[in-house]
Amino acid sequence: MLAESLFFSAVLFVIGVVGVLTRRNAIIIFMCVELMLNAVNLAFVAFAQVYGVAGQVFVFFVMTVAAAEAAVGLAIIIALFRHRQTVNLEHINLLKG
Amino acid sequence: MPQADHSVYYTFTFYLFGLIAVVSAVLFVTRKSPVAAALWLVNTMFCLAAMYVLLDAQFIGAIQVLVYAGAIMVVFLFVIMLLNLGHPSELADARGFGWKMAAGAVGLGLLAEIFALTRSRVPLPYLAIPQGMLGRQVELQGAIAPIAKPLFTEYLLAFELTSVLLLAAIVGAVVLGRRSTNAG
Numbered sequence: 531m532l533a534e535s536l537f538f539s540a541v542l543f544v545i546g547v548v549g550v551l552t553r554r555n556a557i558i559i560f561m562c563v564e565l566m567l568n569a570v571n572l573a574f575v576a577f578a579q580v581y582g583v584a585g586q587v588f589v590f591f592v593m594t595v596a597a598a599e600a601a602v603g604l605a606i607i608i609a610l611f612r613h614r615q616t617v618n619l620e621h622i623n624l625l626k627g
Numbered sequence: 628m629p630q631a632d633h634s635v636y637y638t639f640t641f642y643l644f645g646l647i648a649v650v651s652a653v654l655f656v657t658r659k660s661p662v663a664a665a666l667w668l669v670n671t672m673f674c675l676a677a678m679y680v681l682l683d684a685q686f687i688g689a690i691q692v693l694v695y696a697g698a699i700m701v702v703f704l705f706v707i708m709l710l711n712l713g714h715p716s717e718l719a720d721a722r723g724f725g726w727k728m729a730a731g732a733v734g735l736g737l738l739a740e741i742f743a744l745t746r747s748r749v750p751l752p753y754l755a756i757p758q759g760m761l762g763r764q765v766e767l768q769g770a771i772a773p774i775a776k777p778l779f780t781e782y783l784l785a786f787e788l789t790s791v792l793l794l795a796a797i798v799g800a801v802v803l804g805r806r807s808t809n810a811g
Contacts, residue, residue: 533745534641534645535682537741538649541652544734544737544738545652545653545655546656548656548733549656557707558661561703564668565655565668568675575682578683578684583774586684586686587774589687593690594793597796598793598796601702604706605803605804608803612806
């Protein structure tokens, strides 16, 4: 199942990349990043099945980091929304030259 | 579980969940409403949990349902509700034609890479896959012991560091989410 898992992992990762590039809603972009993390987790689990359990331990850590990232990132989005009344990244262009 | 002699039922189930995951992910990226997108992403994560179980990672599958589909996505939905993003002025958010072409080019490049990797033959002996290490371990020790042992011995430092990371995340989220703007 290693080849099939890597195929699905790559496809899901590409869908996440396309989402990050094509959407402008900050929350949806954030969810696309979560989808990319999930795709990588699938590859880790598939490799863990044949190469030993270290891959699963790494998935555990990836999930911890994803949870911390979601908490902080969503707090940033809420703070951003309070300042600009929008989460559309086209309208948040203070650093654009 | 050895690699080669999977039953037809196993293979069919794996492909079924993979297909549902990919279709849900496509629907997730293309939905306009953030709530619908989040729910499709939850569906993708459930399918991934099923695939983890099929890949001898029962504990990771349970954690996937509890942490990802349960906790993280509920936080996302809660923020969407808090910011009231369902109303129509927020919905039209797809980027312009140039960005779509760039995304398509990136996607095609990554897919070309996959196909190049599947076509290439690397005859190195160390690329040979040991057959079904983890399945036998799960049969002997249960689903959790094989992952708990390295977690609390070999990776103990990283495990303890994640607790510091989570504490920092809690403090950061509280500080960033506070209403007063002069502090923080």
